[in-house]
Amino acid sequence: MSKLDESLLSDLPPFSRLGRSQIREILDQASSRRYEEGAAIFREGHEADRFFLLLDGYLRVIRTTPGGDQIIVLHISPGQLFGIAPALERDTYPATSVAAAESIALSWPVRLWPEFIAKYEGFATESYKTLGSRLGQIQETLTELATQAVEKRVAAAVLRMVNQSGRKTDKGLEIAFPVTRQNISDMTGTTLHTVSRLLSAWEKAGMVRSTRKHIVVTDPHRLVVLSNATD
Amino acid sequence: MSKLDESLLSDLPPFSRLGRSQIREILDQASSRRYEEGAAIFREGHEADRFFLLLDGYLRVIRTTPGGDQIIVLHISPGQLFGIAPALERDTYPATSVAAAESIALSWPVRLWPEFIAKYEGFATESYKTLGSRLGQIQETLTELATQAVEKRVAAAVLRMVNQSGRKTDKGLEIAFPVTRQNISDMTGTTLHTVSRLLSAWEKAGMVRSTRKHIVVTDPHRLVVLSNATD
DNA sequence: CCGCGAGTTTGATCAAGAGCAATGTTCAGA
DNA sequence: TCTGAACATTGCTCTTGATCAAACTCGCGG
Incomplete structure (x- = not known):
């Protein structure tokens, strides 16, 4: 994996308040991966061992019913955190995420989550906001679907x-x-x-x-x- | 308002790790209110100036479309946090909550939120979990509705x-x-x-x-x- | 440049459930 | 005890959109 550039993160909300050295620290602990269109980043029910940040591309978050029907719950765009099951103290991912186009994502092992929250100013707030806006979006969709x-x-x-x-x-x-x-x-x-x-x-x-x-x-x-x- | 008893909170997840004096402190800052069946605790779009904990009763969380159709997004049962818009840095409530039965809720002014998070161990985690499980529930409902x-x-x-x-x-x-x-x-x-x-x-x-x-x-x-x- | 497969279009039929309407029932309050 | 309002039931009709079926087209790999 090639060395990641600090500018990747410095403009993104979860990290924008951090100094150069902190961003360096965060990047050094990250893995970066590229996903082909159609590839799954993680699957519903699998062990939630990492959390993610989408750098480039688009993802679909999908749930599948026991009967095999599937539904796209939401889309993720670049700059967003996702797969943050750890924040919820869940041990498995509650949905599957699939690359809608060729995508690149960073990820960190779950064990770093509490550290991120405690150590990096703005990270906690930002992840709360992510959760909240996602909740809002889904409520919107739900309402729409029902009415x-x-x-x-x-x-x-x-x-x-x-x-x-x-x-x-x-x-x-x-x-x-x-x-x-x-x-x-x-x-x-x-x-x-x-x-x-x-x-x-x-x-x-x-x-x-x-x-x-x-x-x-x-x-x-x-x-x-x-x-x-x-x- | 009568003096609240500490045992009200000491068994609830958001506070279960706290000592007597901390719980006292939290209670002293709370308002307690009783809501008749059908009464609204807060309404969609109104200024989100407080966050809540349901002590007794049941609530419906409702969204209304511009066209006037409404849908019940979820129910709240005793012991749960709700109206935590502040955590999401929203300035208005994203939904209306109505007492499904006679209910009693505590509430605190928004400005205490960051203090609660910082000061009371387990509170942050607990509110993350609340958000997360709610997200899960709604995804469930959404999937069901769609399929x-x-x-x-x-x-x-x-x-x-x-x-x-x-x-x-x-x-x-x-x-x-x-x-x-x-x-x-x-x-x-x-x-x-x-x-x-x-x-x-x-x-x-x-x-x-x-x-x-x-x-x-x-x-x-x-x-x-x-x-x-x-x- | 051909052929194949994934994705798309369009027609025809049909059932689920919405909408409408009317009647019935329970309950709270006068 | 009566009355009205809120809630519930049930029959009927009609529309929406699912389902089934078949053909079409684009674009890629060989």
């Missing part, structure tokens, strides 16, 4: 991905990682068929453009309107 | 309430707080009509007994089977 019709849920899911990862292209806002119809249906509790029909309809209406595994939102405004229509 | 048919969701919701609050009666396990059909439908994203039909069917089949606002599960085992049938 909204499929079209609105799908619109909201697409918008969430765009907000989290969208980058401007000449055509509009593009989701920065590959997404299949199946993926979207796994986020919204519907089927890939329904998602496909919706995307076709939206494309016909000029709101999105989509190719095989990529989606560009050409008219975000109308999609937003759609996602929170009252009727 | 399971209505009957299984309703069965699971009833079982969850029984597990959390069930007490033995001569007939079976009774949910310890009032629950309407509407409440259950708000937990499961269905309608009160559907819940009513299901309860009737289950009653006919001898698995539950229910009166106006109370539910007794007479045959938990069969309900469990129902809640995770594979077909």
Whole structure:
């Protein structure tokens, strides 16, 4: 593993208040790994022996039911902590995380967690905030799933991905990682068929453009309107 | 407000490692309040100026959509911390909490949070765990909602309430707080009509007994089977 | 440049459960 | 004891979106 550069961490919230030498210390204890698209970083139920920070790429956090259905609980973007089961004193990971695109993550052994909390100013607060915002996000999704019709849920899911990862292209806002119809249906509790029909309809209406595994939102405004229509 | 007794806290996880004098200190800074059934402890969007501990009773945590639909995100039972928005550095509560039965809660002003974390051993860990288990619960609910048919969701919701609050009666396990059909439908994203039909069917089949606002599960085992049938 | 497979599209059918409507029941308070 | 409000039940209809089925297309590896 090559020597990691300090600038990797110095701008990220969990570490931004730390001095050079502390960051060095943290990096020296980290492992860095690269994950291919589709590779699992860790799996539900496995021993939670490390915690992670995503440096580059995007992850899906997935839960699988006993019956084999799966659902995408949330996405992780660069700079976020994840797999922080140790904070919760859990000994296994409660979900699986999979690289949605080629990704790079740092990780540390669980035993360092208490030390990080105690030693590095801002780390505790930051991880609380991560937990909290994740809780908020999931509550949002839950509420949506329980109350909204499929079209609105799908619109909201697409918008969430765009907000989290969208980058401007000449055509509009593009989701920065590959997404299949199946993926979207796994986020919204519907089927890939329904998602496909919706995307076709939206494309016909000029709101999105989509190719095989990529989606560009050409008219975000109308999609937003759609996602929170009252009727 | 009458003087609070130290034994109120000494057995609860967030405080169990503390000495008498520390508990006294914590209690002296707390306010205690009683809430009637149906009363709100705090409301979504309001300024998050206090954090809470439920001493007695049961709460529902509710989110309301712009369109006015509401959903019950989770229940709180005695001994649990709640309204810990401050930990997340949020300045408003992300959900509303309402007393499902007559309840008593302690609360402290937000400004004490950092002090609690720093000063009282185990408090930080405990609140992490609270957050974490809540995250787990909600993920569970989300997965269920996205993948399971209505009957299984309703069965699971009833079982969850029984597990959390069930007490033995001569007939079976009774949910310890009032629950309407509407409440259950708000937990499961269905309608009160559907819940009513299901309860009737289950009653006919001898698995539950229910009166106006109370539910007794007479045959938990069969309900469990129902809640995770594979077909 | 071909062929194969993963991902997608679209049509047709059908069932689950929402919505609507009307009636029934329990309970708290006057 | 009566009345009204809150809660519950049940029948009927109709819509949404799941399911089944089949064909299509893109893009990659050989």
